Amino acid sequence: MKKIWLILLCTWQFIAFGQSNVQANWQQDVSYNIQVTLDDENHILNGQIDIGYTNNSPQTLNEVWIHLWPNAYKNNLTAFAKQQLENNSTSFYFAKPKARGYIDSLDFTVDAQSLKLTYHPEHVDLAKLTLNTPLKSGESIVISSPFRVKVPGSFSRMGHVRNSYQITQWFPKPAVYDVNGWNTMPYLDQGEFYSEFGSFNVSITVPQNYVVAATGVLQDSSEMDWLNDRITYYKGRGKREEDETASSALLKTLHFKQDKIHDFAWFADKEFFVFESKQTLSDSSATINTYLYSTNEYDKSAIQYVNQGVKFYSDKVGNYPYASASAVIGPLKAGGGMEYPMITVLASTDKTTIVHEVGHNWFYGIIGTNERNFPWMDESINTYYENRHSKSTKDVSDVFKPNYNSKYAAQDRFADGLSIVYANSLTRNTDQAIDLHSKDYTSSNYGGIIYGKGAYIFSLLQQFLGDSLFDSAMQNFYEEWKFKTSFTR
Ligand SMILES: [Zn+2]
Structure with missing residues (x-):
């Protein structure tokens, strides 16, 4: 994340965890299968999630803590809402109900047997699933649930402005279990995250004329053809019209896959221009596809900063391990930019911000530290490379x-x-x-x-x-x- 520090002054309120320097030779494994459909009339996501969870810890687990991040936008009692107020931002406090967000329709099961869901006494965006059968060391289960997300207005990282959607921290997600136990934390605007590595297999259904930018690799050749036509079509077209295009009545389902990542974000807009480029790594071991999505055609030259970031960090730290890197210029309301694996969302085309956010692929994405407990491990190191x-x-x-x-x-x-x-x-x-x-x-x-x-x-x-x-x-x-x-x- 990139903050505009002379403008943003804030107060911090966090859950503290016991600290430990002990390290383990194990980590949990999580594999996600998610199907989600965007209802862009009501700004709702209807989804189904299957979470394959392998307990690689030496302990038997009787419970799994789940982050329900969208509930941060539910009311004025959440940690996010309180922090916004403490930071003198009243827009969420006075937001009308239809501009708020939440996740509901949950029914967690393992082997078709319902699990008891207990919300955290203080944080509605955090809940404990009690397992019917304890999960022993080395065992795996699949935790399934339907879910419905009301997408809030644009107050922080997830939100929409009319029919431009920024879908981040959106699905039920197990907290990290490590040598310190469960790392539970409420969603905050100013305070970042900690996630388990795993694989994502995500199907996104939207009206046909939406452009979707997402973590992972798009699996659908017909959509690639459509995007390629769009890339060609938009060359020289100029700025988009003021009025938004009506949504197509026909839907399309897009499939994204990726291993070795710890989060998944997606962005949908009917007015996105799509710009593409390539960056070959210095040792010629790979050529990375780079993309920039923006509703303003004049942003297209900023894709060079995505390329610069991929090349610079690959040269100085280690080669970029994924097939593509993307930047989305969107209506972000959480500092100047926010990082997700393989994709970043930015409020502007500022070079240093784009390079910084692309750089988080290394210090956040690939090296997945606990950002909330050890903020220097992502922001200090990443800002050092940004400055360099x-x-x-x-x-x-x-x-x-x-x-x-x-x-x-x-x-x-x-x-x-x-x-x-x-x-x-x-x-x-x-x-x-x-x-x-x-x-x-x-x-x-x-x-x-x-x-x-x-x-x-x-x-x-x-x-x-x-x-x-x-x-x-x-x-x-x-x-x-x-x-x-x-x-x-
Ligand atoms: Zn940052």
Whole structure:
């Protein structure tokens, strides 16, 4: 996620977990089969989910905790709603019922036997499933449920603006079970996530004239042909018309598949322009298909930043392991951008934001740390690489960006917003370490320290070790930890 820290000031409220440095040589395995249909008249998703869950832990599990993220938008008592109010954002607090969101129609079963669902006493976006038969170490079950999601208006990461849909944190999802037990957390706008790795097989049914951008690889050749026609058709067409096209009465079902990922997001809009490109990795081992989706044709040149991000992080950290990388320019209401595996949504075509969000494929997507407990492990490291990329491709838009290696670094360093926020904490004697839990930071320190100071410390480490040793250390880190949750070796 990329925050605009001089504008966004916030307060943090989190559930705290016991911390442990113990690591395990196991992690749970989750495989999702999801069928979902978009009702774009009522802004509702009707779905069915089958969650294959393998207990690789040494313990027997009597329960499985499930995140029901859409319930964050249900009422003014959720952790999300309270945090919005504390951050002086009243738009959700005063939102009309039809603009709110929720998930319902749940009926969890294993082997056609219903499971008892107990909501968390405080957080309606979190529930405990009591298993009828304890799940022993090494055993697998399939947990199934229908679900219905009312898509809220655009207040955070999931939402819609008219018929432009941003479908994220949308399906029932098991919390991570690791050496610390169940990692349960309510949805927050300012506070990120922790997820189990697994496979996704998702079928999305929408009216035929929607363009769908999603995590994973599209399996339908007829849809690829349709998109290719659209890519050709839109060349030189100009900006979209103001009035939205009516939805087709005919539906289409699209299939997306992907292994070794820990989340799935999709975006649907009838007015998307689709731009495509390719980026070959430096060692020629793969060519990545890159896509940019936007309702404004003039955004198309921003696809070069997706390519730059894929190439830069592949060169410096490790090769991008998936077939495609996409960016969606959409009506995001959670900072400047938000990352999901293989796809990112952005509020603008700003180069550094796109490179930052694409970079989260490495530090969030491939190395799946607990972002809420250890925010530096995604944001500090990722912002360090974003800054390094920015410095390596300095152009007119970067004039006001810091140059950490400059002889005049001290003054350069304070030229950007994050550094100003960090300098402010220094002068007020409110500096903090970079390795604290998200909840331990004030909102301005979260920006100034996690993004600003944390990234700067990594640049000092780079200078201290030298590029070659620093890069090889990070490449080893990537190889050792890719596709693992943060407590797993
Ligand atoms: Zn970020």
